[in-house]
Amino acid sequence: MVSEGDLLAGKYRVERVLGEGGMGYVVAAIHEQLEQRVAVKLLVEELAEDPDAVERFLREARASVRIQSEHVARVIDVGELADGAPYLVMEFLSGRDLAQELEARETFEIGVAIDYVLQACEALAEAHALGVIHRDLKPANLFLTHRPDGSPLVKVLDFGISKALKSQSGSGGASPSLTAAQSFLGSPAYMSPEQARRPKTVDTRTDIWALGVVLYEFLGGETPFVGDVPLEVLTAAASDPMPSLREVRKDVPVELEAVIRKCLEKKADDRYQTVADFAEALRPFAPVESRRSISRIAGILRSSLAPQDPATTTLKSSSIPATVDTADTEAAPASPISPSEQRDRDKDTQMDWGKSQSGTRRSRRTLVLAVGGLVALALVGLGLHSLGRADATPPPGERANAAQPSVPAPPTVTAPVAVAPPAAPAVTAPAPSAEAPAASASAAPNAAAKAAPGPAAAAKGRAPGAAKPRGHAPAAPGDDEDPLANRR
Numbered sequence: 001m002v003s004e005g006d007l008l009a010g011k012y013r014v015e016r017v018l019g020e021g022g023m024g025y026v027v028a029a030i031h032e033q034l035e036q037r038v039a040v041k042l043l044v045e046e047l048a049e050d051p052d053a054v055e056r057f058l059r060e061a062r063a064s065v066r067i068q069s070e071h072v073a074r075v076i077d078v079g080e081l082a083d084g085a086p087y088l089v090m091e092f093l094s095g096r097d098l099a100q101e102l103e104a105r106e107t108f109e110i111g112v113a114i115d116y117v118l119q120a121c122e123a124l125a126e127a128h129a130l131g132v133i134h135r136d137l138k139p140a141n142l143f144l145t146h147r148p149d150g151s152p153l154v155k156v157l158d159f160g161i162s163k164a165l166k167s168q169s170g171s172g173g174a175s176p177s178l179t180a181a182q183s184f185l186g187s188p189a190y191m192s193p194e195q196a197r198r199p200k201t202v203d204t205r206t207d208i209w210a211l212g213v214v215l216y217e218f219l220g221g222e223t224p225f226v227g228d229v230p231l232e233v234l235t236a237a238a239s240d241p242m243p244s245l246r247e248v249r250k251d252v253p254v255e256l257e258a259v260i261r262k263c264l265e266k267k268a269d270d271r272y273q274t275v276a277d278f279a280e281a282l283r284p285f286a287p288v289e290s291r292r293s294i295s296r297i298a299g300i301l302r303s304s305l306a307p308q309d310p311a312t313t314t315l316k317s318s319s320i321p322a323t324v325d326t327a328d329t330e331a332a333p334a335s336p337i338s339p340s341e342q343r344d345r346d347k348d349t350q351m352d353w354g355k356s357q358s359g360t361r362r363s364r365r366t367l368v369l370a371v372g373g374l375v376a377l378a379l380v381g382l383g384l385h386s387l388g389r390a391d392a393t394p395p396p397g398e399r400a401n402a403a404q405p406s407v408p409a410p411p412t413v414t415a416p417v418a419v420a421p422p423a424a425p426a427v428t429a430p431a432p433s434a435e436a437p438a439a440s441a442s443a444a445p446n447a448a449a450k451a452a453p454g455p456a457a458a459a460k461g462r463a464p465g466a467a468k469p470r471g472h473a474p475a476a477p478g479d480d481e482d483p484l485a486n487r488r
Contacts, residue, residue, distance in 0.1 A: 002027060002042065008087060009079055012040055023047060028092060038076060041088040048085035061088045064159045066130055071123035073143070073155050093155065095145035098218075102139055106221050110252065111287040113218035116142065117211060118286060118293040119154035121275045124211075125297045127159055128204045128275065129304035134159055135202065137210035138190045139217065188230040189213065189223040193238040193266055205268040208278055212263025212271075220248045224264065238266065256285050276301045 006014045012029040015037075019026050024043045031038055047053040061078040077089035098116060102108070108116070120142055127134065134141075134156070141157045186195060192209035195202045216224045224242050227233040242264045245257045259281045265271045272278040279294045286294065 001025065001045070007032075008040060009077075009081060012038065012089065014040075037092040039073075039090045039092045041090065042081075043086060045085075048083075054080075054084070054086050057086045057088070061086075064132075067123070067126050067132070067159060069123045069126045070153065071119050071155055072126070072159060073157055093143055093145050095143060097140050097157075098142040098144055098154070099139035101144055102218065102221075107249070108218045110219065110256070110285060111290075113215060114282050114286050115152070115290040115293075116144075116154050116218065117215050118279055118282065118290050118297075120156055120211065120214075121279050121297050122293050122300075123156040123159075124204075124207055124275045125300040127156075128207070129300055132159060133202065133204055134207050134210075135195065135199075136186045136190070137207055137214060138187050139214060142214070188233040188237075189225065191234065191237065192268070193234075194268060196234045196238060203268070204275075205271055205273065208263055208271050208273075208275065209268075211275070211278060212260050215263075216242075216245060216260050219252055220245050222248075253285065256282075259285075274301055 002008065002014050004014055004016055008014060008029060011032055013032055015028045015030060017025060017027050018039060024041055024047070026039055026041045029038055029040050030036070042048070043053065043057060047057075058078060058080075061075060064072070065075045065078075073093065074091040075088065076091060078087070080086050107113075120137070124134065124137075136158060137156075143155045143157055145153050145155060147153050186199075188196070190210045190213045192202065192206040195206045195209075213223055213225075224245075225233055225236040225240065227236055242261050245252050245260060246254070259278075262281070263271055263278065272281065276298045279297045283291060283294055
């Protein structure tokens with residue numbers, strides 16, 4: 001165990017020991033170059049000599065770096081000391097954990113208790129989205145500090161560390177010190193029934209149970225399941241119904257007690273399936289300023305439901321984000337990546353970003369060319385249409401001839417038949433006789449037929465686009481001849 005004044009990793013000068021536990025201890029230290037106060041966590045000697053425990057400690061430390069929530073203690077550095085013992089450097093927090101706060105105040109006001117729990121839910125939402133299960137939520141692992149503006153800020157400590165280290169005790173060759181340390185198994189008063197029976201099969205819903213116990217304790221002053229020894233507590237949690245909270249706290253609404261009771265259902269399928277569901281159930285009782293946390297929690301879990309790698313483990317309920325118990329498998333999908341792998345992924349991301357940008361530029365260029373082509377085609381079509389209209393307009397002379405009345409030619413007639421000129425009816429007929437009326441009547445149609453213009457005139461008088469006559473039309477008499485004279 002390190003002592004005051006020791007220099008860790010050549011840069012962290014130890015000031016004092018902040019706390020000790022079954023798996024390790026935490027010291028306050030000063031970064032000599034930055035003059036920054038930090039908290040350094042180290043393993044106890046028994047675990048520091050276990051290669052598997054060391055590897056899992058470092059793996060979980062790297063995983064905690066991925067959780068960027070303000071409600072999680074920020075990890076600054078991780079490494080190994082000269083003797084091979086791992087260390088984890090975190091931000092130094094001013095304040096005290098909620099176990100100490102609760103001991104001083106006995107109970108919390110309803111609004112305060114719900115605000116603290118919702119802040120913890122924000123951290124859990126991001127952790128669950130990354131596949132990390134805490135498995136040791138309790139007031140002692142919820143640290144109360146304050147933001148620069150003085151508002152309370154709850155930070156969740158020890159993400160996944162206890163869970164990872166616990167697996168060493170289940171390998172069959174664990175030392176008595178390992179199996180005796182409660183931190184490796186979790187805290188019995190906050191453990192779900194399935195975690196007590198089959199700790200390797202738990203999922204995110206075991207944290208939902210722990211949140212229900214924590215909220216019950218915040219409001220009632222004690223945990224719902226108690227006993228003289230850990231086994232008695234675990235038995236009560238697995239078989240006894242939740243004691244009525246309203247019997248010890250009369251101002252707790254019935255609906256809020258029902259929310260806590262649902263968290264403490266014996267079967268995981270009967271509980272809230274995600275922290276977002278639990279947070280939404282607390283909305284009617286949450287202070288106005290705490291409701292922003294509910295929206296953030298839902299947003300974090302919605303983003304985690306995007307398509308994932310097929311190898312990612314999924315649970316029966318689709319509303320539960322996929323999780324991986326890093327204590328149960330070495331090849332966990334949610335395991336952290338090495339720095340070299342991260343650099344490769346960053347390079348790939350930059351290349352993909354550049355490709356997407358160039359693809360966007362090519363798409364824009366293609367769109368501009370397509371629009372330009374359409375505009376050009378429209379202009380060409382407009383020009384051709386204008387030329388067609390110009391060709392269809394006859395010269396002035398032809399317009400004058402076309403103004404004369406004419407009989408339009410049927411589609412099957414080869415040559416149009418023109419109406420006799422207006423002067424033809426003025427021709428003087430011979431002296432009247434008995435046969436004159438009949439002759440005049442019979443001659444009118446023939447005169448109309450013979451008055452058709454010649455080929456040249458027919459061509460001029462033919463409407464644009466009319467079919468050309470297939471044969472020569474009979475010669476028509478000139479305009480100065482008398483059509484009746486030919487008949488005589």
